[in-house]
Amino acid sequence: MKYTLLGIFISLGVALFMAPVFAGQGEIYGKIYTVDNDVLEGFIRWDKNEASWTDVFDGLKDREPIRKSRARADRRDEYDHTIRIFGIAIYRESGDGTGIFDSDQAQSGIRFGQIKSITPDGDDAVLLLLKSGERVEFRNGSTDFGKGLRGVIIDDKKEGPTELYWEDIDKVELEEAPNVESKFGKRLYGKVTTRRGNDFAGFVAWDIDEVYNTDILDGRDRHRSRKIDFADIKSIERNSSRSSMVVLKDGREMRLEDSNDIDSDNRGICISDPNLGRINISWDEFDIIEFQDASAEMPYSAFNGGRKIHGTVYTEAGEKYTGNIKWDDDEESTWELLNGDYEDVDMAVEFGEIKSIEKISSRTSQVTLKDGRTFRLKGSNDVDSGNRGIFIDTGKDEIEVDWDEFEKAELAD
Secondary structure, three states: HHHHHHHHHHHHHHHHOOOOOOOOOEEEEEEEEEOOOOOEEEEEEEOEEEOOOOEEEEEEEEEEOOOOOOOHHHHHHOOEEEEEOOEEEEEEOOOOOOOOOOOEEEEEEEEEEEEEEEEEEEOOOEEEEEEOOEEEEEEHHHHHOHHHHOEEEEOOOOOOEEEEOHOOOOOOEOOOOOOOEEEEEEEEOOEEEEEOOOOOEEEEEEEEOOEOOOOOOEEEEEOEEEEEEEEHEEEEEEOOOEEEEEEEEOOOOEEEEEOOOOOOOOOEEEEEEEEEEEEEEOOEEEEEEOOOOOOOOHHHHHOOOOOOOEEEEOOOOOOOOEEEEOOOOOEOOOEEEEEEEOOEEEEEEEHHEEEEEEOOOEEEEEEEEEEEEEEEEEOOOOOOOOOOOEEOOOOOOEEOOOOEEEEEEEEEE
């Protein structure tokens, strides 16, 4: 009898471990406290294009005083690093050979699932309390907060969908969603293929606006205006700079044009990949998207708020140092993002998803993810000679490894 009971307990344990994420639990949920002392609770659509815990909240964070060796300053001569999202320059940094940077802020971002609360701090700043207890301040550089915020819609349990703006919000507290479906609809998910033949899958924000299957794709078909629910679309294929072929789930095909949803005015396709971070694909690089059901969703409980980046750094001289790492004299937590360009696709890779970073040349690094995928990234001081240095706190000393000396970093789980 005891063996039977043991088998039952084991079966229950396996069932619980394998339990699926219920509908809606992968989407942003919480309470919003307004300046008028109202409290709204429900699913949240943030800035039009963020709706999942895996989506990224962007901003600029203040950088600590930058430490630079003279050698690193001397070899830089002139450089210009610009970070772009959907083709829009949100952060730029340049130098003139003196080793002094013209900005005291660094581009940053964090997945919504890592955040416990969001508190406005004036028109251009926000205070984030993370699940880990860490407090982070972002300023400027984003439409996710401040005057540039395009609105927040919360599907309040009592009032229904309610739109708020930055000046309306006193505080946002995020929490696990209940086991109910969002009235906003189903989060868009699909596989995007680029013109170079690379495939990326994840939750989709189309043209920086459409994120739910209840959202509308606009266009004209033979002089007839079309408004199509994304729920009815099987695929969208770039036909030219002016038009796209849209295939519906019922088998109908149509060539649409004359709308920024399906031509070169499209502002980009953003993919939130749970095991990577964020991928931004411009219209020029886009080939086709095939919409699918999500293979898995990440609930709020899957995020821990981050921890210190820890690992081992190897130098070309054969030295190795193990400890807490500050990458590019800036990123030091696993929730932070490593930026780079992969075959004309912009990537922001969460450090917590990275297994190793290896320098290939002064301009390129190979980033290996924990799921085994590898990408050669360039075009950012995170992965090229513009890197300000890798600092390792070994517990006894702080060691600086300059990019010229750096060979590889292996990050701990």
